[in-house]
Amino acid sequence: xxxxxxxxxxxxxxxxxxxxxxxxxxxxxxxxxxxxxxxxxxxxxxxxxxxxxxxxxxxxxxxxxxxxxxxxxxxxxxxxxxxxxxxxxxxxxxxxxxxxxxxxxxxxxxxxxxxxxxxxxxxxxxxxxxxxxxxxxxxxxxxxxxxxxxxxxxxxxxxxxxxxxxx
Amino acid sequence: xxxxxxxxxxxxxxxxxxxxxxxxxxxxxxxxxxxxxxxxxxxxxxxxxxxxxxxxxxxxxxxxxxxxxxxxxxxxxxxxxxxxxxxxxxxxxxxxxxxxxxxxxxxxxxxxxxxxxxxxxxxxxxxxxxxxxxxxxxxxxxxxxxxxxxxxxxxxxxxxxxxxxxxxxxxxxxxxxxxxxxxxxxxxxxxxxxxxxxxxxxxxxxxxxxxxxxxxxxxxxxxxxxxxxxxxxxxxxxxxxxxxxxxxxxxxxxxxxxxxxxxxxxxxxxxxxxxxxxxxxxxxxxxxxxxxxxxxxxxxxxxxxxxxxxxxxxxxxxxxxxxxxxxxxxxxxxxxxxxxxxxxxxxxxxxxxxxxxxxxxxxxxxxxxxxxxxxxxxxxxxxxxxxxxxxxxxxxxxxxxxxxxxxxxxxxxxxxxxxxxxxxxxxxxxxxxxxxxxxxxxxxxxxxxxxxxxxxxxxxxxxxxxxxxxxxxxxxxxxxxxxxxxxxxxxxxxxxxxxxxxxxxxxxxxxxxxxxxxxxxxx
Numbered sequence: 287x288x289x290x291x292x293x294x295x296x297x298x299x300x301x302x303x304x305x306x307x308x309x310x311x312x313x314x315x316x317x318x319x320x321x322x323x324x325x326x327x328x329x330x331x332x333x334x335x336x337x338x339x340x341x342x343x344x345x346x347x348x349x350x351x352x353x354x355x356x357x358x359x360x361x362x363x364x365x366x367x368x369x370x371x372x373x374x375x376x377x378x379x380x381x382x383x384x385x386x387x388x389x390x391x392x393x394x395x396x397x398x399x400x401x402x403x404x405x406x407x408x409x410x411x412x413x414x415x416x417x418x419x420x421x422x423x424x425x426x427x428x429x430x431x432x433x434x435x436x437x438x439x440x441x442x443x444x445x446x447x448x449x450x451x452x453x
Numbered sequence: 454x455x456x457x458x459x460x461x462x463x464x465x466x467x468x469x470x471x472x473x474x475x476x477x478x479x480x481x482x483x484x485x486x487x488x489x490x491x492x493x494x495x496x497x498x499x500x501x502x503x504x505x506x507x508x509x510x511x512x513x514x515x516x517x518x519x520x521x522x523x524x525x526x527x528x529x530x531x532x533x534x535x536x537x538x539x540x541x542x543x544x545x546x547x548x549x550x551x552x553x554x555x556x557x558x559x560x561x562x563x564x565x566x567x568x569x570x571x572x573x574x575x576x577x578x579x580x581x582x583x584x585x586x587x588x589x590x591x592x593x594x595x596x597x598x599x600x601x602x603x604x605x606x607x608x609x610x611x612x613x614x615x616x617x618x619x620x621x622x623x624x625x626x627x628x629x630x631x632x633x634x635x636x637x638x639x640x641x642x643x644x645x646x647x648x649x650x651x652x653x654x655x656x657x658x659x660x661x662x663x664x665x666x667x668x669x670x671x672x673x674x675x676x677x678x679x680x681x682x683x684x685x686x687x688x689x690x691x692x693x694x695x696x697x698x699x700x701x702x703x704x705x706x707x708x709x710x711x712x713x714x715x716x717x718x719x720x721x722x723x724x725x726x727x728x729x730x731x732x733x734x735x736x737x738x739x740x741x742x743x744x745x746x747x748x749x750x751x752x753x754x755x756x757x758x759x760x761x762x763x764x765x766x767x768x769x770x771x772x773x774x775x776x777x778x779x780x781x782x783x784x785x786x787x788x789x790x791x792x793x794x795x796x797x798x799x800x801x802x803x804x805x806x807x808x809x810x811x812x813x814x815x816x817x818x819x820x821x822x823x824x825x826x827x828x829x830x831x832x833x834x835x836x837x838x839x840x841x842x843x844x845x846x847x848x849x850x851x852x853x854x855x856x857x858x859x860x861x862x863x864x865x866x867x868x869x870x871x872x873x874x875x876x877x878x879x880x881x882x883x884x885x886x887x888x889x890x891x892x893x894x895x896x897x898x899x900x901x902x903x904x905x906x907x908x909x910x911x912x913x914x915x916x917x918x919x920x921x922x923x924x925x926x927x928x929x930x931x932x933x934x935x936x937x938x939x940x941x942x943x944x945x946x947x948x949x950x951x952x953x954x955x956x957x958x959x960x961x962x963x964x965x966x967x968x969x970x971x972x973x974x975x976x
Contacts, residue, residue, distance in 0.1 A: 292972070293950075295969070383919065388918075390914065418778070419935035
């Protein structure tokens with residue numbers, strides 16, 4: 287099959303996510319860090335003797351959270367990509383642990399569009415494509431509203447036209 | 454017998470339940486009335502079991518006569534409640550096998566109506582515990598095997614055996630002979646009593662041994678006699694050293710575990726038969742006390758999984774599981790070997806049964822596999838090293854800080870753990886492999902539970918490729934074929950990046966190819 291020197295690799299999918307996704311990820315990071323930081327800060331404000339030991343972790347967490355919020359989304363934006371061809375849905379996610387998922391059109395069972403509260407704020411949507419496998423769902427997070435709706439419609443159309451019993 | 458269950462036996466009962474379906478009432482059937490008897494007897498058994506200790510406990514306080522009277526009264530109330538409850542359930546439960554759908558109505562206050570389209574039914578399984586067998590009854594589970602939780606199965610508990618058999622044939626009978634009839638029908642495998650030798654080496658034995666020891670302690674605790682039991686054991690070993698005592702007690706637990714495992718094996722697998730029925734259905738029948746019948750439509754079969762737990766593998770044996778869509782999957786049967794086609798049997802037998810089941814001449818599970826690169830071994834060795842070292846370091850640190858005993862325990866753990874870890878890691882690496890064999894793709898992995906899965910290539914409904922930072926540096930990746938059947942995903946771990954992608958692309962033509970970049974040999 288393979289000869290020693292020849293290499294095969296997965297090419298990156300064609301499309302990037304909506305640039306607003308960066309803001310959305312940042313908001314998630316900030317919310318995630320805000321909860322413990324606020325709790326610690328409030329406790330620190332009221333509990334005199336332990337003030338230093340409460341405010342110090344709060345400050346560290348806040349700095350870490352803001353750092354992550356600045357850096358990670360930029361990195362994610364570069365690595366998270368997606369593509370829909372006439373035959374398959376192809377998605378790449380992850381930074382440390384990269385993951386490529388491919389689901390053929392003929393095996394797609396449902397196409398869902400979900401907009402969480404935070405996603406709505408950023409006018410984003412998540413498209414989830416499920417197959418008959420309990421472990422084969424493909425999620426495209428952070429698409430623009432209009433694009434997601436368009437994509438869901440297109441996927442539904444293609445899957446209806448593609449023969450196959452999906453199992 | 455069957456006439457008793459067919460058609461509502463008493464008219465006034467029918468009037469109480471029916472609503473809009475009155476017009477077709479004739480099609481509706483009842484469960485077998487003797488379910489009430491079965492339920493009462495089962496409850497009586499439980500009550501009897503609970504009564505003995507309760508009586509003993511109470512007799513100390515109230516005197517023996519009073520205690521017996523109280524316990525008897527309690528038992529009668531309990532049995533009466535169970536019987537009455539089951540009678541109501543029986544009265545309110547009806548089912549109908551229509552031309553299009555199978556329907557079940559049940560429930561006291563809230564009538565639960567469940568219906569399955571007949572074309573979606575994938576399995577009809579029959580079980581009968583001892584009492585039901587004596588009375589000629591079976592429980593029937595009808596499943597569509599969809600991943601929508603409880604809605605996909607329908608249970609008739611119980612109906613007469615002949616009715617259960619009729620339901621099984623009627624619901625699974627369709628398009629007989631649409632499968633190529635090249636392979637033999639009838640019995641594919643039957644129990645060889647010598648296979649019992651694999652029962653003690655399975656993981657059931659130590660688990661049961663531990664459970665037995667735990668049970669002795671627990672039961673003696675109930676009677677407030679735990680201290681006495683420990684003293685008694687201490688007395689037996691007064692003249693022997695602590696070490697000998699530990700060894701003897703461990704041996705006793707092992708013996709108990711082995712006996713338990715043998716007993717369980719006999720109960721599970723007695724009169725086991727695997728048959729192919731006309732029309733392309735595989736049927737497994739087994740069980741000494743509780744008899745079970747599992748039917749698997751071959752149309753739903755996507756492959757087989759040859760499973761070799763460590764102990765069984767060392768004895769040169771393997772178990773065969775079916776990879777199939779639409780087997781009833783629920784908590785009750787999760788551990789119940791529901792999809793096992795063949796219990797642990799010698800490897801050649803397992804391979805032969807796998808080939809027969811798949812209608813192949815040789816089993817794809819026996820195909821020569823492409824090994825994985827050395828980097829995979831390094832990863833396993835490193836993982837084993839850290840899995841042993843991390844707790845040892847923590848123990849050692851605590852030992853330095855607190856007491857030297859912990860330090861010695863850490864030392865012992867390291868001495869024992871590291872060789873075991875290295876052995877398992879090397880064994881895991883040797884097991885890794887993947888190949889394409891005819892219409893099947895084969896992936897193998899695992900050491901404690903080695904699984905060689907042969908999955909029909911047409912049954913692959915997607916690929917997931919994963920690569921962590923460390924895998925990227927070593928040039929390996931993990932390929933997961935997703936499927937509608939079995940575990941839903943079968944993975945080749947740490948395959949060579951290039952060769953693995955080639956394999957995946959070849960296994961399912963056209964799916965992966967458009968997304969691959971091939972660079973010609975450097976230079």
